Amino acid sequence: xxxxxxxxxxxxxxxxxxxxxxxxxxxxxxxxxxxxxxxxxxxxxxxxxxxxxxxxxxxxxxxxxxxxxxxxxxxxxxxxxxxxxxxxxxxxxxxxxxxxxxxxxxxxxx
Amino acid sequence: xxxxxxxxxxxxxxxxxxxxxxxxxxxxxxxxxxxxxxxxxxxxxxxxxxxxxxxxxxxxxxxxxxxxxxxxxxxxxxxxxxxxxxxxxxxxxxxxxxxxxxxxxxxxxxxxxx
Numbered sequence: 001x002x003x004x005x006x007x008x009x010x011x012x013x014x015x016x017x018x019x020x021x022x023x024x025x026x027x028x029x030x031x032x033x034x035x036x037x038x039x040x041x042x043x044x045x046x047x048x049x050x051x052x053x054x055x056x057x058x059x060x061x062x063x064x065x066x067x068x069x070x071x072x073x074x075x076x077x078x079x080x081x082x083x084x085x086x087x088x089x090x091x092x093x094x095x096x097x098x099x100x101x102x103x104x105x106x107x108x109x110x
Numbered sequence: 111x112x113x114x115x116x117x118x119x120x121x122x123x124x125x126x127x128x129x130x131x132x133x134x135x136x137x138x139x140x141x142x143x144x145x146x147x148x149x150x151x152x153x154x155x156x157x158x159x160x161x162x163x164x165x166x167x168x169x170x171x172x173x174x175x176x177x178x179x180x181x182x183x184x185x186x187x188x189x190x191x192x193x194x195x196x197x198x199x200x201x202x203x204x205x206x207x208x209x210x211x212x213x214x215x216x217x218x219x220x221x222x223x224x
Binding site: 101 | 114143145150151152153154155158165166168200211212213214215216217218
């Protein structure tokens with residue numbers, strides 16, 4: 001089976017940078033994904049890492065180290081609208097479903 | 111283009127009753143997955159359907175069942191409802207099998223069991 005660990009809550013100041021870490025245990029590995037979910041909303045896809053390294057998409061970046069079973073989501077130039085829950089998710093292989101972590105609730109304060 | 115749609119948006123049921131939740135995937139998407147999300151937790155996988163066949167099942171009791179129709183829409187059925195079934199039920203679609211790393215989620219159905 002799989003398990004994922006991520007901090008339950010993070011608070012950061014508007015305009016700052018925040019890093020949300022995720023460690024995982026899987027029997028196989030088919031990539032690490034990140035999803036954002038605002039209160040009352042649906043999860044929306046942010047990024048996917050299959051190989052080691054950093055993927056950048058605008059203000060958001062995601063990093064993966066397969067040897068350390070570790071990844072992180074980096075949010076830059078934080079805005080109030082970034083206040084949401086962020087979930088990391090993994091799957092064992094291409095035919096198995098996504099398994100989500102419990103989520104990190106990010107609060108951006110002025 | 112319309113995203114994933116789910117109905118109803120909210121539902122209140124009594125213990126022991128049965129419920130049917132519906133999902134329409136994005137046009138062209140053939141895979142539908144169902145997730146249960148309890149408050150403060152991440153989505154938990156229930157079922158995946160692809161081309162009308164069940165391709166995966168999570169650790170849920172037999173009271174939970176689902177099916178996919180020829181137009182790729184899907185229903186999730188829960189029998190003999192328990193208080194613990196109260197949750198947000200999310201439907202996600204993707205073009206192919208789970209190999210598609212990006213899933214598109216619907217707004218969910220908020221089920222309250224009293």
